[in-house]
Amino acid sequence: xxxxxxxxxxxxxxxxxxxxxxxxxxxxxxxxxxxxxxxxxxxxxxxxxxxxxxxxxxxxxxxxxxxxxxxxxxxxxxxxxxxxxxxxxxxxxxxxxxxxxxxxxxxxxxxxxxxxxxxxxxxxxxxxxxxxxxxxxxxxxxxxxxxxxxxxxxxxxxxxxxxxxxxxxxxxxxxxxxxxxxxxxxxxxxxxxxxxxxxxxxxxxxxxxxxxx
Amino acid sequence: xxxxxxxxxxxxxxxxxxxxxxxxxxxxxxxxxxxxxxxxxxxxxxxxxxxxxxxxxxxxxxxxxxxxxxxxxxxxxxxxxxxxxxxxxxxxxxxxxxxxxxxxxxxxxxxxxxxxxxxxxxxxxxxxxxxxxxxxxxxxxxxxxxxxxxxxxxxxxxxxxxxxxxxxxxxxxxxxxxxxxxxxxxxxxxxxxxxxxxxxxxxxxxxxxxxxxxxxxxxxxxxxxxxxxxxxxxxxxxxxxxxxxxxxxxxxxxxxxxxxxx
Numbered sequence: 001x002x003x004x005x006x007x008x009x010x011x012x013x014x015x016x017x018x019x020x021x022x023x024x025x026x027x028x029x030x031x032x033x034x035x036x037x038x039x040x041x042x043x044x045x046x047x048x049x050x051x052x053x054x055x056x057x058x059x060x061x062x063x064x065x066x067x068x069x070x071x072x073x074x075x076x077x078x079x080x081x082x083x084x085x086x087x088x089x090x091x092x093x094x095x096x097x098x099x100x101x102x103x104x105x106x107x108x109x110x111x112x113x114x115x116x117x118x119x120x121x122x123x124x125x126x127x128x129x130x131x132x133x134x135x136x137x138x139x140x141x142x143x144x145x146x147x148x149x150x151x152x153x154x155x156x157x158x159x160x161x162x163x164x165x166x167x168x169x170x171x172x173x174x175x176x177x178x179x180x181x182x183x184x185x186x187x188x189x190x191x192x193x194x195x196x197x198x199x200x201x202x203x204x205x206x207x208x209x210x211x212x213x
Numbered sequence: 214x215x216x217x218x219x220x221x222x223x224x225x226x227x228x229x230x231x232x233x234x235x236x237x238x239x240x241x242x243x244x245x246x247x248x249x250x251x252x253x254x255x256x257x258x259x260x261x262x263x264x265x266x267x268x269x270x271x272x273x274x275x276x277x278x279x280x281x282x283x284x285x286x287x288x289x290x291x292x293x294x295x296x297x298x299x300x301x302x303x304x305x306x307x308x309x310x311x312x313x314x315x316x317x318x319x320x321x322x323x324x325x326x327x328x329x330x331x332x333x334x335x336x337x338x339x340x341x342x343x344x345x346x347x348x349x350x351x352x353x354x355x356x357x358x359x360x361x362x363x364x365x366x367x368x369x370x371x372x373x374x375x376x377x378x379x380x381x382x383x384x385x386x387x388x389x390x391x392x393x394x395x396x397x398x399x400x401x402x403x404x405x406x407x408x409x410x411x412x413x414x415x416x417x418x419x420x421x422x423x424x425x426x427x428x429x430x431x432x433x434x435x436x437x438x439x440x441x442x443x444x445x446x447x448x449x450x451x452x453x454x455x456x457x458x459x460x461x462x463x464x465x466x467x468x469x470x471x472x473x474x475x
Contacts, residue, residue: 062364063360063363063364063369065403065409065410066410066412067410067412068369068447086366088368088369088447090447107366130340138342138343139340139469140337142335171399172416174455174466174468176467176468177468179468180453180468180469181470184472188472201472203447
């Protein structure tokens with residue numbers, strides 16, 4: 001009898017361990033690949049979570065107005081080049097359509113632009129002036145950009161899509177506009193060569209992360 | 214040959230203004246509500262030089278406004294300076310001679326002010342890879358503002374969308390019955406000029422449309438933005454172009470997100 005109870009307890013222990021491990025694995029999943037994140041920060045993360053990271057030593061808060069929170073970090077390294085990182089958060093819990101980290105900018109000096117673009121192309125390939133949607137149709141990108149393969153319509157399951165579309169109920173969005181929102185890549189990266197800025201738009205990735213919290 | 218006749222009127226309080234141009238013996242009423250209002254520091258120097266040469270006093274804190282005249286599309290330019298509790302407004306009305314020798318209002322200065330801070334974004338539909346018989350090219354224009362006091366680099370710009378235009382190219386001689394392009398902006402409301410979050414969102418739509426449009430001709434629509442607030446558009450849903458094209462009797466509707474909205 002004692003042996004049976006021992007076996008039951010061991011099995012229960014293994015089961016509980018397995019559940020926790022699975023939960024930990026689930027928490028580590030991200031909606032986009034690492035190269036479409038900034039310093040491995042999950043889109044949709046709060047500033048409170050990010051600011052304790054090692055690279056976040058010298059920062060200034062540029063804006064905190066109850067809707068947007070903007071912080072700049074000096075001496076940030078991106079693709080082995082030094083520059084300034086600006087993180088933009090939508091910092092209200094009821095922010096529409098996503099809260100947390102939604103965009104980032106990497107501002108660099110003009111003399112490293114060529115190197116930055118070359119290194120970016122090694123990671124992402126050539127910038128494209130279109131992306132393919134779920135139906136395989138080319139959707140123009142202007143200006144040309146790097147973008148991740150994941151889109152809202154590919155990433156969201158039926159339940160998540162339903163929850164996402166509820167945000168737009170009563171706002172008067174027509175079907176073609178909702179379709180446009182679902183169609184786009186979760187992360188788009190553009191280079192503004194006039195302003196010496198690389199812009200990461202992770203708004204849609206933040207939407208997915210928020211829906212999965 | 215253009216002639217500029219600048220009428221300078223300084224007032225100390227904000228009233229509706231009525232003035233006369235002696236050469237034309239006509240009266241114009243300038244609407245006190247600005248259709249566009251920008252800080253002088255974001256207006257380009259060429260525009261400011263014209264105003265200064267005609268007697269305006271401009272510093273970085275001055276506000277330059279475009280005001281409508283009567284119920285027409287004509288405009289006047291107003292330079293506003295704040296001196297303690299006193300508000301000083303200098304109003305400029307430009308005239309030019311038309312082909313028949315008549316003196317008409319010259320709106321080029323107001324247009325130059327709008328252009329100096331304009332942010333243009335473009336979209337096209339349908340892509341040539343889809344159809345190939347025609348394509349509509351549209352441009353969405355918003356006045357862009359930076360809260361230079363707190364964000365001099367403009368990481369979080371603000372916008373007042375106000376103009377939409379399109380033209381189309383006909384590759385296969387299709388019959389284009391009508392085109393309508395809607396420039397739709399949704400954003401968070403911030404007060405202007407203070408840039409304080411107002412706790413709500415706002416939608417603004419500018420429409421350009423034409424029945425039986427001519428290929429290659431640009432058609433423009435305006436819907437000027439309210440005076441006292443701007444939009445922050447850092448979300449995902451915020452700026453789109455919706456095309457409603459009727460070609461060979463068939464209507465096609467499609468929306469394009471404006472990704473390069475910064």
